[in-house]
Amino acid sequence: MKNARIVKDGLYEQVARMGKAVSSPKRLELIELLCQGEKTVERLARESSISMKLASAHLRELREAHLVDTRRDGKNIHYRLADSRVADFWVMLHSLAEDRLAELQVALKQIAASPEELVPSDRESLMKSARKGEVVVLDVRPVEEYLSAHLPFARSIPLEELQGRIAELPLDRPIVAYCRGPYCLLAKDAVDLLRGQGYEALHLRDGVAEWGLVSV
Amino acid sequence: MKNARIVKDGLYEQVARMGKAVSSPKRLELIELLCQGEKTVERLARESSISMKLASAHLRELREAHLVDTRRDGKNIHYRLADSRVADFWVMLHSLAEDRLAELQVALKQIAASPEELVPSDRESLMKSARKGEVVVLDVRPVEEYLSAHLPFARSIPLEELQGRIAELPLDRPIVAYCRGPYCLLAKDAVDLLRGQGYEALHLRDGVAEWGLVSV
């Protein structure tokens, strides 16, 4: 049956549409941003450092792969993940890449040296400490992202406001800062800032996507 | 910091290597074949209906993304998955695609009409029936694949030998046939053959990768 070949080719071709959607670095960055919550094209473009035209083109690809949906609100178009499984997929993709690619492991060290990052196995104990108030879990992303989803017990102080609001934080307990995930530099900057001011600050690698908390 | 942009770009670039590896239909088919066990280039090429040159080129991409490993044995080079997480990734990718892409759902109906396929929730009850011997679970893949990994209680009769060995199967109990996964046509053909000879035959969609049984 030559026909069987044609059927099979069609099936893999469809699955490959997903693969193609995640084969571009910029599209991955857009997906990670969308894991933090709904955003307009303009915001997505700005936060991923590309032009709006290019962002629009990439978002079109993602939409055609049905990985994202859009919603119009006045002049703006808001993009969001089509399904929370897309966030799970992003997490699996990047964690597989971190497992398999030595180059990526090396590059990640530039963001957070091993001793200062908490490993995933610390999750329960971190939450226990946070519940008891022994540590402060700090969300340094823009406030809209915090409102969309955040870690349990987390407090929101966006990095941009941190310098001005630093007095809100206690000096006698460790501050555990997190942001969008392992490739986001906000938490690193926050930790550097806090340490410079005498705080005991730690950098949590994972964000809401890695914790499985993304809401759509 | 412009430097931050460069670091981030590098990180997403690395993750995108994984995406690029799974952005081609043929590479996906090769991955699925490798989920069934180690294979030579020649076998991979034949089973995916492409030339050895092209198979070699695609396998090179997969190897450079560290998704597969190779082993030399005399004149032959055997490829295998680098990690069983690669199989999990393949399963997640295709099941996400099945969720999100209506076209794929439609195309899948050509292989197995809804009533004759067993859904994943039937797993435990299927295994219970298989243990008691109320149904026969039949692996119709080539025997090497069966030897590499197979479903619990499964019996091996490769599709090619099924016609000649059909008498080994009981007529008084349902036969549940499976093959490489949802995109493989072996089980469908087996079911058609069995039904034509008066057997009660069912087509199980999932293969060893979907059951999480892949060994590397």
Place this chain on the structure above:
DNA sequence: CAATCAATCCAGTAATTGTTAGAATGTACA
């Protein structure tokens, strides 16, 4: 050692994709 076989490497072409610039759409607001 020559011959054979499996697999890869290399070069070239056709097709696809990323990116940018310019025109067009659709909504809000004066």
Place this chain on the structure above:
DNA sequence: TGTACATTCTAACAATTACTGGATTGATTG
């Protein structure tokens, strides 16, 4: 109604990728 703004669409070009044919490597076999 006209203007401003966010976004998309179209067209174009450069860069990348898929595939093919011919030459090459490495291992086996006579």
